[in-house]
Amino acid sequence: MKIVVCMKQTPSKDSILRTSADGAGLDLSQTEFETNEPDSYALEEALRLKDEHSAEVVAITAGAANTTTAIRDALAKGADRGILIEDDLFAGVAEPLATATALAVAIRKESPDLVLTGLQSDDVGFGQTGVVLAELLGLPHATLIVELRTDGATLDVKRELEAGWFQRLQLPLPALLTIQSGINKPRYATLMGIKKAKKKPLDRLPLGELDAAVSPGLVVQRLYAPTKQKTGTLLTGTPAEQAAQLLTKLREAKVL
Amino acid sequence: MSVLVVAELTHAGDFHPMSWEALTAGRELAGQLGLPLSCLVIGGSLGDRSAEAAARGVTQVAAVEHALLSAYTADGFCSALTQALGQIAPQYVVFPHTYQVRDYGPKLATAVGRAFLSDCTSIRFDGAEPIFVKQVFQGKLSADFTLAGDAPRLFSVQSGAFAADAERPDSPAPIHALAIELDEAAIRVHPTEPYREAAGTADLSSAERIVSIGRGIKDPENIALAQRLADALGAELAASRPICDSGWLPLDRQVGSSGQTVKPKLYLALGISGAIQHLVGMKGSEVIAAINTDASAPIFEVADYGVVGDLFEVVPELLKQLEQS
Ligand SMILES: Cc1cc2nc3c(=O)[nH]c(=O)nc-3n(C[C@H](O)[C@H](O)[C@H](O)COP(=O)(O)OP(=O)(O)OC[C@H]3O[C@@H](n4cnc5c(N)ncnc54)[C@H](O)[C@@H]3O)c2cc1C
Ligand SMILES: Nc1ncnc2c1ncn2[C@@H]1O[C@H](COP(=O)(O)O)[C@@H](O)[C@H]1O
Numbered sequence: 213m214k215i216v217v218c219m220k221q222t223p224s225k226d227s228i229l230r231t232s233a234d235g236a237g238l239d240l241s242q243t244e245f246e247t248n249e250p251d252s253y254a255l256e257e258a259l260r261l262k263d264e265h266s267a268e269v270v271a272i273t274a275g276a277a278n279t280t281t282a283i284r285d286a287l288a289k290g291a292d293r294g295i296l297i298e299d300d301l302f303a304g305v306a307e308p309l310a311t312a313t314a315l316a317v318a319i320r321k322e323s324p325d326l327v328l329t330g331l332q333s334d335d336v337g338f339g340q341t342g343v344v345l346a347e348l349l350g351l352p353h354a355t356l357i358v359e360l361r362t363d364g365a366t367l368d369v370k371r372e373l374e375a376g377w378f379q380r381l382q383l384p385l386p387a388l389l390t391i392q393s394g395i396n397k398p399r400y401a402t403l404m405g406i407k408k409a410k411k412k413p414l415d416r417l418p419l420g421e422l423d424a425a426v427s428p429g430l431v432v433q434r435l436y437a438p439t440k441q442k443t444g445t446l447l448t449g450t451p452a453e454q455a456a457q458l459l460t461k462l463r464e465a466k467v468l
Numbered sequence: 469m470s471v472l473v474v475a476e477l478t479h480a481g482d483f484h485p486m487s488w489e490a491l492t493a494g495r496e497l498a499g500q501l502g503l504p505l506s507c508l509v510i511g512g513s514l515g516d517r518s519a520e521a522a523a524r525g526v527t528q529v530a531a532v533e534h535a536l537l538s539a540y541t542a543d544g545f546c547s548a549l550t551q552a553l554g555q556i557a558p559q560y561v562v563f564p565h566t567y568q569v570r571d572y573g574p575k576l577a578t579a580v581g582r583a584f585l586s587d588c589t590s591i592r593f594d595g596a597e598p599i600f601v602k603q604v605f606q607g608k609l610s611a612d613f614t615l616a617g618d619a620p621r622l623f624s625v626q627s628g629a630f631a632a633d634a635e636r637p638d639s640p641a642p643i644h645a646l647a648i649e650l651d652e653a654a655i656r657v658h659p660t661e662p663y664r665e666a667a668g669t670a671d672l673s674s675a676e677r678i679v680s681i682g683r684g685i686k687d688p689e690n691i692a693l694a695q696r697l698a699d700a701l702g703a704e705l706a707a708s709r710p711i712c713d714s715g716w717l718p719l720d721r722q723v724g725s726s727g728q729t730v731k732p733k734l735y736l737a738l739g740i741s742g743a744i745q746h747l748v749g750m751k752g753s754e755v756i757a758a759i760n761t762d763a764s765a766p767i768f769e770v771a772d773y774g775v776v777g778d779l780f781e782v783v784p785e786l787l788k789q790l791e792q793s
Contacts, residue, residue, distance in 0.1 A: 337587070347574070355571045382657070459789055
């Protein structure tokens, strides 16, 4: 069984975001990156299947030339190979169709049995790339998966619906799944794993050499700090003063 | 040319309430562009639903009904809607950003060769081109998008971003049943009936007060601190998704789009950033208070009382002062 996991690196949680001079992009020169958190769950699912079915796990990123955080992370945790589709296009707010088209070209060559993605990226958060990719690859798909079983020919999955509802689905392999958080407990990379990762293959594919051009559909005009919708009361001072004010306010509002 | 709103039916056969929020977005857009507003209803057996949609102040209802659409599948819905869009040829198509639309919207857009702008929070009109606003970076930034390329232009709207459209039951619109063909063999995914997990013991929906913890609580050992505050306030303990994902609290204490929707008198959020999927589950609370170290956390946009501070300093103070009083 061959499993491809689509992984993205995103600015780390506490990073301060600066917009670029033209206002339509980000200045990421000072930014630290980490693996897009939802993708860690997708990777863990692939590694779990590898442990059970002796699968080959390939991690793929579309990113700028230095976008190797997520792939290195994957290789250190047990993925076998990495693929980086290189282009600065992916360093900004790339649209899902552009990203998925590039991923599709590279993934088609791999003929995997299963493609996994996260359900959403923590940066641009389109929540689309996996589903678009499935359509481009002609694969059946299911989203928001919180449980996955396979006999090697079909998938039996549990899909999350709204408000605490679930549903089971059966679909044939090859297929694409987008993985929801909480499906598993992602493992940590071991020192040994990190050492081994350095020797694992990482293929770099310049986007220009792939037949993956798309005409723009979503155009970013501007990125900016959101305007506040509702201004509540901010309680200031020392923690003791803040606590006292909060209790007073809550008593005044008759909710205590 | 029209603005077409795709209404969604739940598995129980009712309209998904977000359908009418999408209708509001569609009405705004249609008004600005001077285009007629129509509504599409899709499902296995529509019953009175088409007539209900027709009474919503639209110029036309497209009814897409087929036995193979009884159970939702991305393949079935995509094929049916591709045919419907071909027949209707709308300028814009508006979807509610439900879990179902997450599942088929991007596939449909790709199938018809278009982009899809997911999860918009508002539409602005600066000139002739509508500008679609979307939150990015977990709500830390907003982005203005324009849609390029030919019609149809597809987008979905975020839960709660638009008020539900008012009913106008006096002006029924004509209903057009669209003829579509579906091939059973082309539906590759086989769903079973939706179900709920056996109900847990926590009934947050009737709680008067809720103390809710997020990732700011940092370690499961610290939950005891939040529990003490909850006890002192006579509150139930709830949590954001990551806390339940990690198994620190059971799933039945999760608040949000995939958990419970709560409306207590007091919702006190400790170390919760305020992602939209959390907000939809608690923003109906009477009074919202939040303690968070990050002044720019989106939770402060819905909080009546905001404490920018460290919960590990403020919560012990709250406990001390509650004991003294
Ligand atoms: C389809 C889908 C469904 C989802 N369903 C749900 C759902 O039902 N419910 C839900 O909650 N989420 C849901 N999510 C996840 C959601 O998008 C967020 O990821 C999640 O709500 C974030 O949880 P959090 O606020 O606890 O964590 P974070 O976003 O990591 O925020 C932690 C916060 O703690 C603050 N903090 C850190 N240290 C301290 C301290 N010492 N004192 C005070 N504050 C501190 C930080 O400033 C930060 O704001 C869903 C996501 C998707 C895509
Ligand atoms: N540049 C990328 N490289 C690899 N995978 C990606 C990339 N962008 C998105 N993905 C995958 O698609 C998922 C959804 O992303 P998005 O559509 O941006 O919300 C992510 O969780 C990743 O698994």
